[in-house]
Amino acid sequence: MNSSKLRSYTAKDLAQMARQRGFAKWHSMRKDELIEALAAAGVQENALPRPRQTDREAAEALANRAERARAAASRPKPTAAQKQLAEMQRQRARLQDLSTATPTAGADRLLLLVRDPYWLQVTWEVTPSSVTRARTALGQHWHGAQPVLRLGKLGDDGAVGGVRQVKVHGGVNHWYVDVTDPPGRFRAEIGYLDLSGGFYSIARSNEVQTPEASVDEVGEHAWTDVARNADRVFALSGGYSADGPSQELRQALEERLRRPLGRPTETRFTATEARTDGAQLDVQIDAELVVRGSTAPHTHLTIQGEPVVVREDGAFAVKLPFPDRRQVIPVVASSADGMHQRTIILGVERNTKALEPRRRDTVTA
Known part of the structure; x- marks a missing residue:
């Protein structure tokens, strides 16, 4: 231990340390002599007792503790309303x-x-x-x-x-x-x-x-599990758009599913409902549009953005809703590797007219 550290001890403490270590004439040494002797002996710091506080140092420490206690006591405690306001602010920050x-x-x-x-x-x-x-x-x-x-x-x-x-x-x-x-x-x-x-x-x-809404949309397509319908979600969400496959959308779905997206699953298309009201008759009319065709096997095909199953021989057939208006139906075929794509636009129109109701007179014999 160096001399500067030993000077923080009183002469009485130094004399006691010298006596414990068997120094000769320790009782007649002055403080400087005790410090020199202990430093030369190589006394370790962890072997020394803590230096005693002088009366002045003890009084100052006591005064500092009293001052801190008075400051804590004089500090106003938050009210219940202030605590509630602080909690509301923290909750707002989270939201x-x-x-x-x-x-x-x-x-x-x-x-x-x-x-x-x-x-x-x-x-x-x-x-x-x-x-x-x-x-x-x-x-x-x-x-x-x-x-x-x-x-x-x-x-x-x-x-x-x-x-x-x-x-x-x-x-x-x-x-x-x-x-x-x-x-x-x-x-x-x-x-x-x-x-x-x-x-x-x-x-x-x-x-x-x-997509178009069909009559049995709730019964047939009321699905909530993305994992079981990931391919359909991918297709309807623009995954196979005319600009090419959306890699960001594919990556997000694959990260969530923790598996690669497979081939599109089979999807059913059903008819829409049209209604004409006569004077006393309620008549419902269903109309469906059947689209048939063929392409190369293993081609990814979408009609109106919905994936369509292509059979092993390349044939496909789907039923589409046929609402009472003009429709432009895009048919998009993509190669299995996504490098090639071809689009065919099918334009159709349905024009349903309800004639004036007719009442037949009763014929008597």
Whole structure:
């Protein structure tokens, strides 16, 4: 131990240490001599007793403890209302945070999936850094900002014809949105809407198109398990669009399913319902459109975005809804490796007219 450390001990303590170590004439040594002798003997620090506090040091330590106790006692304790307000602020911060702690959340991603003609599922992954950037960009408007999904309905030219804003919250990474008037094309954005109406966008989704609604849609296609219907969800959500397979959508579904997507499953198509009302008669009319054809075996084929089973000989046949209007039906064939694609457009029109009701007079003999 060095001399500076030994000087923190009193002469009495040093003399006691020298006596315990058998130093000669320890009782007649001055403090400097004791320090020199103990330092030369190589006394280890962990072998020394703690230096005693002087009366002045003990008094100062006692005064400091008393001062800290008085400060703690004089500090006002939070009221029940203040505690409730603090908890509400923490809860609001959790609901405002869109970030998702998932293993794959290395970048922002928003996926739009078609569940059936009337329901869409939105899934997102948002990084904490994106939420921080949104907070910085909104500045003083951040306090009242609300996480929202903006669902836009697309026209034939790709322009957004109407936007619907759906409020969401943090702590989740998916949401279900109901839509009307199938079929329709949609695209979504996720971000923050401030009190002034300004929107800060974080991510934009893929484009999807909902299928035609059929008479038995609820009974036949009321499925909720994505794992069993992954291929159909992939196809309806734009996975096999004319621009080519969506690799981002495929990757997201395969990560969730933990398996590669297989060949499209068999899907049934059923007829729509039309109704004409006479004066006293209620008449229902069903109409179906049968599309038949052939292609190379193992070709991936979609009609109106729905996957179609191609038999081993390349033949296929499906029944489609035939609503009372003009339809443009795209038939898209893709090679098994996805490198080649061909599209055929089928245009059909149905024009149903209800004549004026006729009442026959009773004929008497």
